[in-house]
Amino acid sequence: MSEKICVGAIAGAFGVRGEVRLKSFTAIPEDIASYAPLESEDGTRSFSVKVTRQVKNGLAARLSGITTKEEADALRGTQLFVPRDRLPSLPDDEFYHTDLIGLEVTDTGGAPLGKVLSVINNGADDLLELSAPGQKQTVLLPFNKAVVPTVDLAHGRIVADPPEGLFS
Structure with missing residues (x-):
């Protein structure tokens, strides 16, 4: 299973x-319907989706069977959820947030800076939350x-050149 x-x-x-009021985590919120059928985490429920309109803090949508x-x-x-293989491939300099979470981060000299806990979009830029x-x-x-000049998914690491004083 993927x-x-x-x-x-x-x-x-x-x-x-x-x-339902639907929160979409896709780059273009309305595109969530194109990935249907969407499944619950445990896979016991599956829904086709028809977005009816944008509403405050999300989308209004009809789900099959509801x-x-x-x-x-x-x-x-x-x-x-959707199987990963249903998502489009990304250019070399773009990443799915889920691929970054858990990666080890080092500075350009190889010293450990931490591990990625989450990716936060603050509207202007993405931020990596590190422990x-x-x-x-x-x-x-x-x-x-x-x-962050280097993201190496194959080796599970990120190389960063953090601003002066960020880790002091």
């Missing part, structure tokens, strides 16, 4: 006719070519 990637989550019912507000509300918090050795709090490392 690896599953989370592409969205159900935030609850939208209206009274079985629509016809009432109560059924939609019961799905609140359900994460939606750094000897640090009580996580460190946010800008994720751009100047600061």
Whole structure:
């Protein structure tokens, strides 16, 4: 079985006719429907998706088999997954967030800086949240070519040239 990637989550019912409020984690939010059928994490539920409109904090959508507000509300918090092989290939300088999480980060001299806990999009740039050795709090490392010149997925590592004072 191929690896599953989370592409969205159900935030609850939208209206009274079985629509759901859907949070899409795809680059273009409406594209989530093109990856259908979407599955629950355990694979016990599968849904086709029809996006009906954009709403505050997400999309309104119809899911196959969901016809009432109560059924939609019961799905609140359900994460939606697709097999990895259904996602498009990316150019060499783009990465799926899920591929970065867990990678070891070193500086250009090979000294360990930490491990990637998450990727945060702050609107202007992505940030890598690192658990750094000897640090009580996580460190946010800008994720751009100047600061992160090398991402080596094959060897599970990232080489970074962090701004002065970030790790002190």
